[in-house]
Amino acid sequence: MLSMRLRLSDLQEPQWRSEGGRWSNGGSWIEPANVSSLVMEVNDQAPRVRVRVKECKRDEADFVELTMEPGEARLPAGVFGTAPLYLVERAGELYASWDLTALRPHLRADRLVPRVVARTLTRQHRYTSQTLFEGVYRLTERAAATLTPSGLSIHYPVPAEHVREPRTLRPGVDPLAALDELLTDVIRQAPTVTGRVGVELSGGADSGNVALAVKAARFPETYSFGLLVGGSTGKQQWERRRALAEHCGFLDTVTPAMQHPPFSPGGVRAVRKPHDPAGAFYQEAFDVVREQAAAWRCEVMFTGSGGDEINAHHSRTQVELPMPEPVPWLGETAVRALSEVNEYLAPIPVLPVPTLMAFGMHNPGFLRAGIRPVSPLAHPRIVRFMEQLPHEYKRGKTLFRERIRRAGLPEWVAAPAEPESFLAxxxxxxxxxxxxxxxxxxxxxxxxxxxxxxxxxxxxxxxxxxxxxxxxxxxxxxxxxxxxxxxxx
Incomplete structure (x- = not known):
């Protein structure tokens, strides 16, 4: 979660200095996202300089490190993928940012990547280093980008290993207690400066389980936020959210999603504010939630992202993608590119692919608001635990729903008859x-x-x-x- 302009010529005589949160050296500069729980460390042992962006109070790199020496800069990524890092190289200079709009001078609408456009128009999204724009790359998890006088190269890692089949529980093991302990421990690790955190609370099983663990973690101040879908479904959603928020002791803020639908006046699309073309459908509504969380000065936002994926029945390594719905207005350029939608893909990651792609759509908005998004259900330890769990505990999110019941909440909260939907x-x-x-x-x-x-x-x-x-x-x-x-x- 950093931005930079890096010139190879500046690496010949590194003289990095701190200037108001940004490190500079000649015409080069590096700065972290403006998030209070993130710090940037610079280890200057000339001629090699190492930069890490990490969470405060923890000795763990967040997503990317940077090592520089004369003639070369290398950026290896970690497994978390909290936010993507976009890269573009021009004449020996590397520009990078977690915010795609920061690279606007290098983005050209007449130089798009056909296969990526075709994926976008047909909902055949794929996890890859390629973006919509020629010459602009995404640093995927565990990949490494290297800048030399020969240009920019990106090297993929070997596919991550996963549990291919569930395992049998040992006698006497309570998987619910194990999940409770593991999830609470992961959440406690999220560092804050003030202890003021938020929870995205939809009223579903995923965010409900995260909320219960946040309650157990006992942060000094906890706020919950959510979008109401409206109609009879929205009324039931509101009741579930209220029950969860009251049980956990959160100060709750709700936003009617119907007041901020896609393309609505005042939203990012209507005012033509620069934004990622591949952003979320409901960006207007989620932008309001982020503004509310920032107004309450939340440092961290815990989300339920990843819950669907870790409860999926299929193996992580054998996924059959659904047939896409025909798009009648697809043009010839896109039709020709459809044969390439499965080319140049990143290898199997540690986290579920849909989760990583959702991070790319949602998380930059949180960083822009000065908030660090944390998705505990997508932590590698949780992913590994759920992969080993027998299917009967994951089918219909059985374990998640039972955890809500055991917390003392009613059945209509644990297993709603009509889940929320944003289709309306x-x-x-x-x-x-x-x-x-x-x-x-x-x-x-x-x-x-x-x-x-x-x-x-x-x-x-x-x-x-x-x-x-x-x-x-x-x-x-x-x-x-x-x-x-x-x-x-």
Missing amino acids: VLETGLRSYGLPVLDDMLKESILVDLGYVDGKALAQARRNAGSAPVVPDLLCDVLALEVGLRSLM
Whole structure:
């Protein structure tokens, strides 16, 4: 979680100095994300200089280290992947940041990577070093980037080892007690300066289990935040959230998601604020949650990310991806690139792939707000524990739900009959605000001009959507990508 401009010429005579939280050397500079629980350490033993961004009070590198010596800079990544690091090299200079928008001078809408665009438009997302933009790379977990006079190279690690089949529990072992101890210990390790933390509380089993462990960890001040989906489902969600927040003693703040749907006025897309085109559908609503957490001066936000993946029935190494839904407005350039969607992929990571990709969409927003996101369910120790657990404890999140019951909460909290869904929020955003964006796109479009989208087919989709009872949610992908590209140009 750092940003930098690194010139190879400056590494010949390293004279690094600290200047207001940034380390500088000639025209080069390095700085960590502006998060209170992160510190940057510089070990200067010329001619080699080593930089680490790590959590305060812990001797553990967060995501990336940097080693520099004359003629070479090397960045090996760790396993956590809390936030991606984007890299671009230009004439012996390396630019890097966890915030893609910081690299705007190097992003060109007419130089996109076809296979990545095709993945985005068809929801065939893949974990890889490639991004939407030519020459801009993502440093994936455990990979290493090296800058030399020959340019920038990225080396993937060997595939991570995983438990291929669940194991049999020893007699007398209580897996719930083991999960409780392990999860609470992982959460206690999250360092803070003031002890003021937040919890993303959706009302589901994942965030509920995280909330119970945060309660057991006994931070000085704990706040909970959540988005309500509205309707009858939202009422039940609100009741579950209230029960959990009261049980844990959290000061709770709720935000009606219907007031901040995709493309809504005042949101990041409507005002064309520079943002990652591959960002989350519900970025507008989650931005409000981040603002609220920042207003309460939360240093850390605990999330339930990863719960679905670690409870999945399948083996980590044998995943059959679902067939994608046909996209009728796909242009010829994207159609040709579909044959390459499974090329240049990163090897199997330590954490589940969907979790790492979700981190890339959500976590930069927290860092931008000065908050460190922590997802305890995606910690390697938790992932390993759940991989070994017999399937009957994971099916339907059995163990997670039983932990909520054992905490004394009612059945309608542990196993809701109607889980929350954001589909109604998406429909509202598309119907009220997305279709006008589509009208504008039909007049002028980056994706149509480059052949990634068929303008005539998209116009037909617009006519169909106007009278359809539900706007096709696939339209959100093409609209979000178009608006995101425009915001960066």
